[in-house]
Amino acid sequence: MSDDKPKVKGYRQLTDAEIAAINKVKAKAEEVGELVEQLQMSGGLDQRAINIGKTELQTGFMWLTRGIAQPDSF
Structure with a gap:
């Protein structure tokens, strides 16, 4: 995980593994959406x-x- 990645407001810094997991979820969502x-x-x-x-x-x-x-926000 790189410390130079910008932080998204309300979210903690994600690990590379977490980013990969989210991308898998999003890819599956696109498949289901089709x-x-x-x-x-x-x-x-x-x-x-x-x-x-x-x-x-x-x-x-x-x-x-x-x-x-x-996320740590509403």
Whole structure:
């Protein structure tokens, strides 16, 4: 971990391993997001349920990221 990395306000300095873990979460979120988009384009599906699923998935990925980053602010 390099000390010359700028600190993000409200976040502690992340290790290289933590940054890699967050990047893995974000990559998986993009993959899942593509699936959600495909489902949103499909006819005959319950789009309300799809949209609720999308929101819940976004929330889950956000919590995974927060769990790694452990911000010290609201």
